[in-house]
Amino acid sequence: MALATIRDVSKLAGVSVATVSRVLNRKGYVGEKTEQNVLAAMKALKFRPDHTARSLAGKGSSTVGLMIPDILNPFFPEVARAIEDVASASGFNVMLCNTVGSMDKERRYLDMLASKRVDGIIIASYTIQPERLLDFMDDIPVVLIDNPLPDYPLISIACNNRDGAALAVRHLLEEGCVKIGHIRGPLQVTAAHERSLGYEEACGSAPWFVPSLIAQGNFHIEDGQRAMLELIERHPDLDGVFAGNDLMAIGALQALYKLGIQVPEQVKVIGFDGVALNMSVPALTTVAQPIYSIGALAMELLLRLIRGESAERKVYELDAKLLIRETTRKLR
């Protein structure tokens, strides 16, 4: 059974297609009885309007694109979840675009999304070129997440990385640390940079501070392991570590475990992100980004843009908050 069209319905109901369309969209005048007939015909034929045709005819596609660098990074599923929740509540679908950080895939996806006439795009990217974006935005609204471009007239959502980082370091200080190292993220990522600024803000002027207390990694678990080993070698008297993200903090934890160093007794560890799954043992203290809120806000603002409502083009900054668990403070 091929799917029924609006014309089939109109025939069965003995009305014109225009009338069926009106019923479909609850728009324009339709007689009480006519409406009933049409509705009945639809039911009888299992009519399901063709979105494709509908968007061709000028309505939107009710679809938004979500471009992220890597769905395996637990941060992004949570963002995706929020976006999907908000989108779905407004009758929108989400097209998933995993760019694996490749600029080429990014470009191809952008083209593809435009071809598919998506109504809007949410992008998390460390490599996107602002000019390409601005080109696009004439036709399709865009919202950026995670990595803002403050100097361009576009909407970005991110958390206050600098303040969050300072929060983390101050917590370590309050818990009694007197020599705190930092495992910072990739140099080109703004968020990583901001977090290291927060670290320096909180302890850069301490008498014990030296630049060699900072190691570097690419946000992966293995980087955290390696960096932790480096730090301990350089500073055996280290008693606190602030990692630029949770994954590297986990890596640090694993390295300390292998070295036989007790956490939190000998060294305290704090991460950044607060990804939903709290899987480590002992449980990782961290600075939690409001990940879900970031995603939800991004989608809400995108919806505003899509509907042509006003929305200020600026960087929306959300606060991170301290989540004290077991790697900085002994239980009981």
Add this chain to the structure above:
Amino acid sequence: MALATIRDVSKLAGVSVATVSRVLNRKGYVGEKTEQNVLAAMKALKFRPDHTARSLAGKGSSTVGLMIPDILNPFFPEVARAIEDVASASGFNVMLCNTVGSMDKERRYLDMLASKRVDGIIIASYTIQPERLLDFMDDIPVVLIDNPLPDYPLISIACNNRDGAALAVRHLLEEGCVKIGHIRGPLQVTAAHERSLGYEEACGSAPWFVPSLIAQGNFHIEDGQRAMLELIERHPDLDGVFAGNDLMAIGALQALYKLGIQVPEQVKVIGFDGVALNMSVPALTTVAQPIYSIGALAMELLLRLIRGESAERKVYELDAKLLIRETTRKLR
């Protein structure tokens, strides 16, 4: 600047729209010189064909739907990643549908996907009704993952849960365990059931076996914690635990940590799934599903169906494999 249409191009190139379409699709006769003209016109107008119109006119949408219960469960991002990789390599897009396990959302999404004329659907669901699915499959090819429906003529991909579970328990036995508990997953999930069958297969006839060695949970970390506490209370002499998935194994680990019980010295723990991120300390021994392969195979088979190529409608079972890490065997 509104986007250029095929008519704009035809006008600029001084040919008919049919010719432009032929150039676009490399199909039918087109003169050498004409083609050059058309190509030039396309470039000049930044022409980008409208996928919407194209699919209305009978071509596919080059889009597949991916329905999963929860993107926050780390199993699914990995599946999604695989599916996206394969899809994207063949010029397909993926529509993300997070059902949060709700049958209602499932139904709505299925409708939506059909309305959008997706070319195929990959579904992971514990609640889907086979009849609805069969209805659909006349129009749209479907591939199931994770939770097979063996009694229906459709393609499912899953791992051999029973053998994998037996593998896990035998590993514990080999490592010297003499009393092994099991934290099983949700009763209605086939995979969880299969895994508990594997457990019983491997040790159900051991002299020490009693049914109270089996606790139950819903695949979440907290369930693992609670179940572990139950088991230890019932059997203080327990020295091994096989959890039905990694999340519950992590929960078990956390519970043991709080009880001050050493892992793996006093109690050994093994999980199931092998999700990409190995975050626990000590690192979790587990039975790894070939998650990426499951996703990739699902998408490959779906592509075959879409292209009308032959594909056997059966359950494709992939082997799980033991991943020995630190929760069952002391390092060095």
Add this chain to the structure above:
DNA sequence: AATCGTTATAAAAGCGGTTTCATATCAGAT
């Protein structure tokens, strides 16, 4: 010289909706 298969292109008919415009009815106002 008549016939035929290739090659090259255009005109037009969809695909399944939306929307504009025209037409018709009917109740109330004048």
Add this chain to the structure above:
DNA sequence: ATCTGATATGAAACCGCTTTTATAACGATT
């Protein structure tokens, strides 16, 4: 009795692309 505005409905154009059908030119066959 006529006019007017609200209510109802249908015919047809249109969205941007694909595809079928028609037409024409051309070299090769017979």
